[in-house]
Amino acid sequence: MVSGARLEVRGVSHAFALEKRALPVLQAIDFIAEPGDFVALLGPSGCGKSTLLRLVAGLEPPSEGQLLVDGVPITGTDPSRTIMFQDPTLFPWRTVRGNAQLGPEARGSLAANAARIEAALSLVGLDAFAEAYPHQLSGGMAQRASLARALVNEPRILMLDEPLGKLDSLTRLAMQRELVSLWQRERFTALLVTHDVEEALLLADRVLVLSDRPARIRADIRVETPRPRRRDDAGLVALREEILALLGLAQAA
Amino acid sequence: MNATEDPRWFRALLALLAILTGLLLLALPLAAVFAEALRRGWDVARAAILEPDTLAAIRMTLIVAAISVPLNTVGGLAAAWCIAKHDFPGKRLLLVLVELPLSVSPVIAGLVFVLVFGLQGWLGPWLQARGIQVIFALPGLVLATLFVTFPFVARTVLPLMQDQGRAEEEAAATLGASGWQIFQRVTLPNIRWALLAGVLLCNARAMGEFGAVSVVSGHIRGQTNTMPLHVEILYNEYQFAGAAAVAALLALLGLVTLVAKSVLERLSGRRVSGAEGAPMRMLTVVSGGLLLPFVQV
Numbered sequence: 001m002v003s004g005a006r007l008e009v010r011g012v013s014h015a016f017a018l019e020k021r022a023l024p025v026l027q028a029i030d031f032i033a034e035p036g037d038f039v040a041l042l043g044p045s046g047c048g049k050s051t052l053l054r055l056v057a058g059l060e061p062p063s064e065g066q067l068l069v070d071g072v073p074i075t076g077t078d079p080s081r082t083i084m085f086q087d088p089t090l091f092p093w094r095t096v097r098g099n100a101q102l103g104p105e106a107r108g109s110l111a112a113n114a115a116r117i118e119a120a121l122s123l124v125g126l127d128a129f130a131e132a133y134p135h136q137l138s139g140g141m142a143q144r145a146s147l148a149r150a151l152v153n154e155p156r157i158l159m160l161d162e163p164l165g166k167l168d169s170l171t172r173l174a175m176q177r178e179l180v181s182l183w184q185r186e187r188f189t190a191l192l193v194t195h196d197v198e199e200a201l202l203l204a205d206r207v208l209v210l211s212d213r214p215a216r217i218r219a220d221i222r223v224e225t226p227r228p229r230r231r232d233d234a235g236l237v238a239l240r241e242e243i244l245a246l247l248g249l250a251q252a253a
Numbered sequence: 254m255n256a257t258e259d260p261r262w263f264r265a266l267l268a269l270l271a272i273l274t275g276l277l278l279l280a281l282p283l284a285a286v287f288a289e290a291l292r293r294g295w296d297v298a299r300a301a302i303l304e305p306d307t308l309a310a311i312r313m314t315l316i317v318a319a320i321s322v323p324l325n326t327v328g329g330l331a332a333a334w335c336i337a338k339h340d341f342p343g344k345r346l347l348l349v350l351v352e353l354p355l356s357v358s359p360v361i362a363g364l365v366f367v368l369v370f371g372l373q374g375w376l377g378p379w380l381q382a383r384g385i386q387v388i389f390a391l392p393g394l395v396l397a398t399l400f401v402t403f404p405f406v407a408r409t410v411l412p413l414m415q416d417q418g419r420a421e422e423e424a425a426a427t428l429g430a431s432g433w434q435i436f437q438r439v440t441l442p443n444i445r446w447a448l449l450a451g452v453l454l455c456n457a458r459a460m461g462e463f464g465a466v467s468v469v470s471g472h473i474r475g476q477t478n479t480m481p482l483h484v485e486i487l488y489n490e491y492q493f494a495g496a497a498a499v500a501a502l503l504a505l506l507g508l509v510t511l512v513a514k515s516v517l518e519r520l521s522g523r524r525v526s527g528a529e530g531a532p533m534r535m536l537t538v539v540s541g542g543l544l545l546p547f548v549q550v
Contacts (some may be wrong), residue, residue, distance in 0.1 A: 079429030
């Protein structure tokens with residue numbers, strides 16, 4: 001088993017180049033995720049959290065600052081850093097297994113990874129659907145297939161970009177539990193982007209609360225509550241209030 | 254009857270009108286071509302097609318299409334890919350250029366090539382000094398065809414590429430696929446049916462093109478004549494049987510295009526998987542490249 005990687009984000013600022021001006025989306029982001037940490041990036045929608053994941057994935061270089069994995073600067077994409085997107089982004093002309101094996105196939109190590117592919121499919125509970133096509137899957141199953149596709153590559157950093165955002169609430173609860181047990185088994189470093197305070201608190205060890213665009217880190221909150229967590233746990237409820245207040249959404253309880 | 258539905262008689266009338274128009278304007282002339290070709294019997298039609306100058310025209314048409322369709326497939330794909338997936342200065346200009354051949358009369362396109370490459374043209378003396386003949390020869394025919402058929406692949410593929418955005422390609426990138434692998438395993442499968450339709454249209458036009466080719470060809474029998482040009486020559490010489498026979502051959506190949514296209518649409522509806530789809534795809538590309546011109550006489 002491969003263990004999680006240490007992620008260092010040092011003074012990262014990023015801006016999108018629009019037609020005439022630059023639109024700043026991230027401002028002076030600084031944090032370190034230790035190997036095996038589960039970090040949630042929480043913020044209002046459109047604040048730039050997903051952009052941060054794209055930088056960690058190596059899809060874009062930051063305008064300013066540095067991102068390091070185990071001390072080595074990120075220069076491009078790498079299968080050890082995979083994203084699970086909000087949409088499953090499965091390839092519709094490939095079966096579930098065909099989707100899951102794209103990573104090893106692209107690297108030319110398909111034969112060596114055959115067992116790993118089957119293991120990932122059964123880990124997400126899709127072994128019976130290995131030959132199914134994406135259009136035959138439910139929303140939850142499609143996200144599981146997308147998760148299997150990421151896990152096959154033994155990611156050392158798994159990025160979750162609101163992966164449960166479009167699922168119905170029951171599937172969502174089940175998948176939250178599955179994600180935690182998966183992370184406990186595999187010990188990758190997890191980065192979760194979400195705008196759901198409760199989800200962040202249920203899953204993560206640490207919640208980074210981001211401001212409106214351009215995003216800055218407004219608070220770095222440790223969640224010490226032991227797992228399995230209950231959403232009505234008194235400690236979590238207090239943290240939830242604290243975070244909502246930070247986001248300017250305090251409830252007059 | 255629900256609120257958005259028209260009365261039954263009205264729908265029937267519209268359908269009847271459409272079918273009548275189709276029969277009168279499309280099916281009837283097509284039938285007439287075949288009837289005229291076979292009026293003096295099968296042997297006369299066969300003899301007209303096996304005549305050396307006609308065979309040369311058929312060969313020339315196939316050669317021109319075999320060169321220009323692959324070139325425009327690659328060029329059209331590249332242009333569509335640049336426009337859909339990247340931002341760069343001059344993107345609008347490229348889009349306009351892609352569509353230019355659709356708005357310019359093919360005759361003008363042919364004339365432009367004569368003005369550039371012809372004996373009196375800009376590059377004429379230079380080319381002549383080196384013994385290279387472009388106009389009134391194969392290179393000119395290919396250039397004119399390339400110009401006229403350039404938009405077909407690019408325009409059929411572009412909307413699909415723009416629609417799809419970058420999400421799937423980025424997903425593949427994060428899984429460790431290289432640029433070429435992403436193109437091969439994600440971009441290309443995504444657009445394959447549109448691409449094939451574009452290649453078919455491009456090929457149809459390449460084989461049927463008349464105007465631009467007519468200007469640069471010089472109509473040298475047995476040498477620079479293509480099928481559509483040959484039909485015109487035969488017709489002008491009152492060789493109606495020959496003209497009809499060659500036209501019928503073009504039309505027949507056009508009908509094959511229609512069949513190939515509906516087979517394609519069927520296949521795309523069935524979501525053929527990569528493994529099963531590959532041989533079928535190859536088959537269609539090969540047959541599309543060689544056999545399927547569209548009627549344009």
